[in-house]
Amino acid sequence: MASGVTDPSIKTPKDSRRRAEGLRQRLEREIFSGALLPGERLDESGLARRFGVSRTPVREALLQLASAGLIEMRPRQGAVVAAITVQQLLQMFEVMADMEALCARYAARRMAPAERQALERAHKACVDLARRRDPEQYYEANRIFHEVVYAGTRNAYLEETTRALRNRLSSYRRFQLHQPGRVANSLAEHDAVVAAILAGDADGAATAMRAHVSVQGEVFTDLVSMLPPQYLQVTAS
Amino acid sequence: MASGVTDPSIKTPKDSRRRAEGLRQRLEREIFSGALLPGERLDESGLARRFGVSRTPVREALLQLASAGLIEMRPRQGAVVAAITVQQLLQMFEVMADMEALCARYAARRMAPAERQALERAHKACVDLARRRDPEQYYEANRIFHEVVYAGTRNAYLEETTRALRNRLSSYRRFQLHQPGRVANSLAEHDAVVAAILAGDADGAATAMRAHVSVQGEVFTDLVSMLPPQYLQVTAS
DNA sequence: CTGTCTAGGCTTGTATACAAGAGAATGTCT
DNA sequence: AGACATTCTCTTGTATACAAGCCTAGACAG
Structure with a gap:
């Protein structure tokens, strides 16, 4: 869905902490807004490329989203946007x-x-x-x-x-x-x-x-x- | 969670993911029990040594605890057990x-x-x-x-x-x-x-x-x- | 003696390298 | 031909290396 939508290098050289927070909030918004649909796979490397960072901050953002219940992380199987019954x-x-x-x-x-x-x-x-x-x-x-x-x-x-x-x-x-x-x-x-x-x-x-x-x-x-x-x-x- | 449906075989007897969860839960218990007092500093390297893992899983555990509100992570200043007003x-x-x-x-x-x-x-x-x-x-x-x-x-x-x-x-x-x-x-x-x-x-x-x-x-x-x-x-x- | 500035160490935050499991694809056997 | 096993690749999970900021100790000036 959003595979080809590569926003060209956001490049915020301001505050690196800012980037991490922005990451979580950005993913959050994409989920709330429906840009990321439930069940959709969240590939760490793909997100890392898309946001121009390494996998580490992406993983941290995903973990926080998982804590909030917005995504589901199955061990060794990656994260998907949470769908509920x-x-x-x-x-x-x-x-x-x-x-x-x-x-x-x-x-x-x-x-x-x-x-x-x-x-x-x-x-x-x-x-x-x-x-x-x-x-x-x-x-x-x-x-x-x-x-x-x-x-x-x-x-x-x-x-x-x-x-x-x-x-x-x-x-x-x-x-x-x-x-x-x-x-x-x-x-x-x-x-x-x-x-x-x-x-x-x-x-x-x-x-x-x-x-x-x-x-x-x-x-x-x-x-x-x-x-x-x-x-x-x-x-x- | 306990909605009456039995889990389809969790398996993973030696799942490494288990270790990370154990880490979070272990820190959680130490906080609940009072072994770790509010205000106490949580040094990443120290915890890593103590649990015999690297800093990465420690950081992931800390992030989850922060999401739950049990600890507080100030940027660039490390994590402390949360004290509240x-x-x-x-x-x-x-x-x-x-x-x-x-x-x-x-x-x-x-x-x-x-x-x-x-x-x-x-x-x-x-x-x-x-x-x-x-x-x-x-x-x-x-x-x-x-x-x-x-x-x-x-x-x-x-x-x-x-x-x-x-x-x-x-x-x-x-x-x-x-x-x-x-x-x-x-x-x-x-x-x-x-x-x-x-x-x-x-x-x-x-x-x-x-x-x-x-x-x-x-x-x-x-x-x-x-x-x-x-x-x-x-x-x- | 006290306040301030500076340099060093030590911590966190990020990137990258490596290990290990899950799933797909392919080949083989019945 | 179909089912099963095996390998191969791609992903995640972990470790380590590197960059960058904070705290402190110490020196110097007032």
Whole structure:
């Protein structure tokens, strides 16, 4: 797929550490964005050539990605982009809904006035962008909305964990965007979340947020059926 | 991971990959057990000599530990066992309480009859061991009790995440054991959790479990004051 | 005596060389 | 012809060599 796409010598003579971090993040983005599809083989030498470094930093990047669960490294058989089973996907969505709900609960209790205003602004941005009918831009605005909620939890660990899970699922959620009427629903749900948080209603915020990010029942079925086959692993091995 | 599917013959009796994993796990245990104290420097060459391998696998192990948050790698300055701030510790305990509560909630809804019996057995084992006044053994029985709850969630991702956080905090919780009366309290709390789960009371199970693992207020203060100074990082950096 | 600058050693980060296993391709035997 | 064994190649895993930055010790000036 990306075999012939050799970007000519990136050549960042600035900071060598920068290069290593950039490597991991770059591969990360390629996975999140779908440029690297699940099941795709990650050849160490090939990546090394592509990025103009040796195999050592490539291996280090791959190891970190494996720790994050984004790729799978089978001993002596190399690394492939992780594909997950339908069960795993459902379970991860389930946990994510509860973690986002937890974030909303904390945020409702802890947000400072300035943060509450930022939440309203982020929500308003979503409303404005929804009118443009540009799913990509709305996707980004929605992401920021959730980031504002994370920041309001005043709990960096919860923030980080939730964000990691959200990122991990992002390549799957992407396919949800194009469902008709999804954006309108999403806005209404945001509205309920904002109202509850501004009112300091922790339970209400949690419930509203859980409903917003919840992907189960028919919604889950629809999502799974829209996924390209590579994204899912056959359950029985 | 333990989703019921049996692994298709792991084989590899002498797999060299095994050695690298053993390396990571060995360092992990040394950190959890307190053999390696927070702030302690992890010299790559030294570890390589100690384990009889070259620096390469050592570096790979360190990178994985860094991904798990157990150590901290500052560029060009080497790795040290992670010490966290009081704020971070409080936040992690907070999240852990909610995640364990979530586990209990799921378990109350989903445990099969056989699993409920296993829960009762695990609880009984705790009661029996408490009489022996052996904190270490009780600690282990308590761990198993929680593992049974995890298994009852039927959500491998939640299970794995919660376990990882629990392990991460284990070296801090260890100091809590020796508080007088802690074991008796713990048993009473287990009792409430078991009762709620057996009754299928999801909310009650969550509340009881949160109360059980919750470390805040005076309990948190006591815990922090019992920690050796290395375990905590000075807040201002 | 103290603060600052500099040079050296020692550590990490990267590249390359080497060993060893997995998979493919080919040849042979039934 | 088909199935099986064997070799061969290509990949990963590990070791070692090399480059580059940080820390410290020591000297010198104020």
